[in-house]
Amino acid sequence: MSEVTLPGGELWPALRARTQARIGLGRAGSALPTRHRLALQAAHAAARDAVHSPFEPDTVAAGLAGLATVRVRSAAGDRPTYLQRPDLGRRLHPTDRAHLPVGDWDVVFVVADGLSSRAVHEHAAAMVRETAARLPGWRVAPVVLAEQARVALGDDIAHAMGAAMVVVLIGERPGMSAADSLGAYLTYRPTPGVTTDADRNCLSNIRPPLGLTYEAAAGKLAGLMGKGRELGVTGVGLKDESDHANVIDWLP
Amino acid sequence: MSYLSTLGGERFRFGSLARLLAAASPERSGDRLAGLAAASAQERVAARWALAEVPLATFLTEPVIPYETDDVTRLILDTHDADAFAPVAGMTVGELREWLLAADGPALAALAPGLTPEMAAAVSKLMSNADLVAVARKVRVVTAFRSTIGLPGRLATRLQPNHPTDDPAGVAAALLDGLLLGSGDAVIGINPATDSPKAVRGLLELVDGVIGRYSIPTQSSVLCHISMSVQLMAQGAPVDLVFQSIAGTQAANASFGVTLGLLDEAYEAARALGRGTVGDNVMYFETGQGSALSADAHHGVDQQTVEARAYAVARRYRPLLVNTVVGFIGPEYLYDGRQILRAALEDHFCGKILGLPMGLDICYTNHADADDDDVATMLTMLAVAGASFVICTPGGDDIMLNYQSASYHDALYLREVLGLRPAPEFEAWLESVGLLDERGAIKDVSGAHPLTAIGRELAA
The missing domain is CATH 1.10.220.70 (lyase)
Incomplete structure (x- = not known):
């Protein structure tokens, strides 16, 4: 394909260093040059595949180094339903509630596919391992692997299991620059239907090496968990240097 | 009944x-x-x-x-x-x-x-x-501030140079990119990443400086909450257009922190500044199907009817621009390209016959079943329908709001295939700075063009 004349050609490399925006692309007639059109499509394709690739619980379980797991589904039966009915993604499938072991758990980790199963396949197991390793003496419940799940499904799960705290590790909505971003949402004593997003603390953009590393994210998360347990609260009542409000806007 | x-x-x-x-x-x-x-x-x-x-x-x-x-x-x-x-x-x-x-x-x-x-x-x-x-x-709704929007045969654009951290150099680089592609006659509008009055004022001054220095016949807007605009106007910040998201029920507006009283106050304050040169339409509203349901404030009314009710709020304030954001809210409201197209046409139609200067942000998120071909289809239909303006982003990708919308290139395509032209004042300016060729189409310029100082100085 031919290189299209770029207006101000020598200018753009310096300006691109200041923004990821797709600037100085040049034109083919009125349209984008071929390589820029394909680059845009490539980014969109990665995002689409991350949204629509099926969740593979085995992949996550294999990375959990022998930790016990339980598998559940939400009430959203398939991807199109999941995308159109967020309310169903927040509720347990009626027959799967019985799979959840009730106990005196300090915390349950829920690995949820959310809007990027790719993020979960790549990062969730390592995050569980790294975080659990920083919780000496905690009674950690079997890890729940949840399909077609939204963040608030964790409320239903923790409530059903009798867990004092829930950490939901979930695939975030893919953007054009990152399709594998994992989010972590921490909620103390959630009650389905009563707990709101303001009751959660969250870490976003967990995706080493470009985003948060596992070590950094797990350190921060374990710190919040310790403080949350001590104060008996999470969310806006638990001060957190991470950008709470901003992240909540993008809750999957 | x-x-x-x-x-x-x-x-x-x-x-x-x-x-x-x-x-x-x-x-x-x-x-x-x-x-x-x-x-x-x-x-x-x-x-x-x-x-x-x-x-x-x-x-x-x-x-x-x-x-x-x-x-x-x-x-x-x-x-x-x-x-x-x-x-x-x-x-x-x-x-x-x-x-x-x-x-x-x-x-x-x-x-x-x-x-x-x-x-x-x-x-x-x-x-x-x-x-x-x-x-x-058949409906032309003409409004004006420093440029005139909505004239027959014209299609204006919002230049949207957003940056995820509001970095002035990053914003300036994207602003320059949009101007060189002939965009920005509806508004140069920035969605701020941060909510601080200081950051918003910094962005207002940046764009105001560019508009003033190059005598660009357009207006700026930093899309902060209206109460912040009131505060910034009182402090003497250069506010051209007052922005606010509005919805079709009192409860949904309350969820945005907006009342008719607050809108009245901001409208009067912005008009009193008298910053427009060819007109005094000072408000910029955004709406979008699904916002009332999302705020649990729809009262059992379908999302398109509630959306049309927002236009009653808008028309009270003789706005310069009303932008329906179609496709941003996600697939639980508009699932695919077909539903987004229908909503875009409905909103544009309803707004126009109610007397509003309707434009659109024709867009999609990555979890909706839509792509850039849908954007092209929608843009073409809406431009044929006489949309007053469309939102444009660098390469069709907004890196701050994380969604895809029209590109500056898309606007050039619409002008080319439908013979549409920018707002007359802006078109004359583009001509005066050497950005138009003899047929009135956008022209490539060298890196030595005076406008490039916008990006060069801040990037240095």
Whole structure:
């Protein structure tokens, strides 16, 4: 394909260093040059595949180094339903509630596919391992692997299991620059239907090496968990240097 | 009051005007999520038969949300212009559709104050996509500040140089990119990443500096909350347009932290600044189907009808720009390209026949079933329909709001294939700085062009 004349050609490399925006692309007639059109499509394709690739619980379980797991589904039966009915993604499938072991758990980790199963396949197991390793003496419940799940499904799960705290590790909505971003949402004593997003603390953009590393994210998360347990609260009542409000806007 | 219809031997009953409107609405995920959609395709058409028979006068006596509890309903009914309504006062919704399709532009413009949003929404539900284009195209709503928006044969653009951390050099680089592609005559508008008055003021001053230095006949807006704009105006910040997201119910507006009183206050403050040169339209509103449901404030009214009610709020303030953001909110409200296109055409049509300068942010998120081909299709139809402006982003990708919209290139395409031109003042400016060729098309310039100092100085 031919290189299209770029207006101000020598200018753009310096300006691109200041923004990821797709600037100085040049034109083919009125349209984008071929390589820029394909680059845009490539980014969109990665995002689409991350949204629509099926969740593979085995992949996550294999990375959990022998930790016990339980598998559940939400009430959203398939991807199109999941995308159109967020309310169903927040509720347990009626027959799967019985799979959840009730106990005196300090915390349950829920690995949820959310809007990027790719993020979960790549990062969730390592995050569980790294975080659990920083919780000496905690009674950690079997890890729940949840399909077609939204963040608030964790409320239903923790409530059903009798867990004092829930950490939901979930695939975030893919953007054009990152399709594998994992989010972590921490909620103390959630009650389905009563707990709101303001009751959660969250870490976003967990995706080493470009985003948060596992070590950094797990350190921060374990710190919040310790403080949350001590104060008996999470969310806006638990001060957190991470950008709470901003992240909540993008809750999957 | 309930409404009855018989179709294919089956009898359908709709318990209220709101239920009837919802059942008649073209299919979309948001109405299903709200539990308001027709249960079957036949029920939907049965509802349309019944809706076609409803006298327009009914909309003045059976509000879809009670007068006593909702200030948007009060605004709609208290400002209804009976004289303007007179030509269609005896008609049904079905007859209004035929009247609109046959009417000329001046007749449509004269009717606007006599139509309520619910009438506009109702008639749109009986119209095809082509009907929505054909009627809207006849309506020109002309507004002005430093440029004139909405003239025949013109299509303006918002230049949207967003940056995830509001970095001035990053914003300036994207601003330069948009200007060199001939964009920005509707507004140079930035969605701030941070909520601090200091950061917002910094962005306002940056854009105001560029507009002043290069004498660009356009206006700026930093899309912060309206209360912050009021505060910044009081402090002497260079606020051209006051921005606010608005919705079609009092409760949804409350969820945005907005009241009619606050809008009144901001409107008066912005007009008092007198910063416009060719006009005094000072407000920039954004709306979008699904926002009321998302705020749990839809009162059982379908998302398209609630959206049209937001236009009653908008028209009280003679805005420069009303932008319906179609496709940003996600697939639980508009699932795919087909639903997003329909919503775009409905919103543009309803806004125009209610007398508003409608433009669109034609966009999609990565979890909706849509792509850049859908954007191209929608842009073409909306430009044919006479949209006042469209939102444009660098390469069609907004790195701050994380969604895809039209690109500056897309706007050039529309100008090329439909013979559309920018706002006249802005077009003259583009010509004066050497950005147009002899045919009036955008021209490549070298890196030594004086405008490039916008990016170069801040990047250094």
